Amino acid sequence: MEVRVEKLRKEFERFPALHHVSLDIRSGELIALLGPSGSGKTTLLRLIAGLEAPTEGKIFFGEQDASYKSVQERNIGFVFQHYALFRHMTVLENVSFGLKIRPAKRRPEAAEIKKRAFELLELVQLSGLEKRYPAQLSGGQRQRVALARAMAVEPNVLLLDEPFGALDAQVRKDLRKWLREIHDQTGHTTVFVTHDQEEALELADRIVVMSQGRIEQVGTPDEVYDNPNSPFVFGFIGQSNCLKVRISNHEVWFEDRPIGVPAPGEREGEALLYFRPHDIQILDGCGGCMAGVVASSRRVAGTRHVEVDVGSGHNPVEIELPPERAAGIDRSRIAFRPTKWKIFRP
């Protein structure tokens, strides 16, 4: 089901948490709300769920205005970071809870409920554990029970609040892949909150980047990574360098010289140059490039991250090199030039 959020505003005791946020979530889409803590992403998720009431604005489920419906009426599935399983119930009882408590006229037969719970347990790969209590499961298993429980009520939309936040790195990776598979099988409209950009990039169809109660950018992982529309998005997603530069004569100048980066159509004056550590080209000589002294370097997986000191008053620039290129360059001078970049005005 589509979910539409219109000019949503939320204040907590006069403290604004969301400023007029609008967002269209398409049916069957897996969408990530990404942002640092305090950016309002969890607030937005809880507003969609109905766990909070908006100060202003509207939420539509399909064509229906759900703004003033209670959580119970919205029929959503919610998965919490810390699972929130019912610890006095077995896995099976947890999963069937949502169906068992329905009023008699909407409640399926007991046998039907059981059948559906078993199907869901199979879907989340927990067959055979239905008699266990949550305390007897690992973190990853608990979160899968929580997901099965949320899906049992056939929700209009599945909402996940940092679902993998409490798990260790390896389990998190497995569950990520597995969640994508489940989503492709079931086709639930799914919104998940994360502060982990890697998770968002890997998992989501579209990413909503949020900061300070506002949406900064909405787009596919490729769009937000390759075409960030603001310094915040550039800085928040992926690694990035930011340099204070000057635009003069349709060229980018760093300190007193052009660095070989054209800037056609840009206004003259102060600017900020953003580029990623891997979008650079190492040069031998230097007639129009950046140069600096290698301050330090460290190995990160298949590449070497080199920190280059480009002059006092500037942050050191980080660039990525293949390890063999980086061997023995410590404390020597290095010349480079960005191959892809973005210019923002301060």
Add this chain to the structure above:
Amino acid sequence: MNTQTRKAWRIRQPSVIPGFGLALGVTLFWLVLVILIPLSGLLIRSSALGAANFWALATDPRTLNALRVSFGTAFAAALVNVIFGIVLAWVLVRYSFPGKRIIDAMVDLPFALPTAVAGIALTTLYAPNGWIGQWLTPLGIKVAFTPVGITIALIFIGLPFVVRTVQPIMEEIDREVEEAAATLGATRFQTISRVLLPGLTPAVLTGFALAFARGVGEYGSVIFIAGNLPYVSEIAPLLIVIRLEEFNYPAATAIAAVMLLISFMMLLVINLIQSWSRRRYGYGA
């Protein structure tokens, strides 16, 4: 082969926490000194009576009635305390309001107040011409000098036990669990009855057991409000004192031994239920 692994079982497990032997020794010594020696004295005295004699004393109608009054009122009071104790703990944990700290402190007063003072105060209130009693008398309700009065005194004495055992567990309840129930469509009532209360069961049982045990043994506050009519509102502890004053030591020991036995059985059963439900809910797992 390692000889140690061949042993079927060992009490002592290698552990980073030292002093198991010493701690167990002190514990056992203390239990024996403080609880076991006095109680076994009681059992030895009553076993000296001989079975037939003991049975006759224990099944004396006056004794049986006193036991029934004691256990019945303690049970009723513990039940009432469970209900209102849960509500009180809920209010203290969930809401903030002016005077909350004062109410929180007041809950402990029955612990501190001399029980006789409580008994006299309650008697004054519930006597036919007392503040509350004068309104109940025209309705035909007699509280003071009946088992109802005893129950009220025991409710007063036992309330803090339930509140203080349930309160910390309630504070631990995760807000998210309630929200999870709501997102699954549970009404407020279903959330409380099917999610929150079952999780509190072990704590509620502990509170019930404590309030009940305290009620069975209570003496000071009850004797003022009970009226102490034999066969009607005479509690077992009072009957023991009466027998002692008559220098009828065998009868006193027999009643005490029966009380001890019943109490022990009931507490044991409650403890078993409790450990079963704790295991189930994964506490201490």
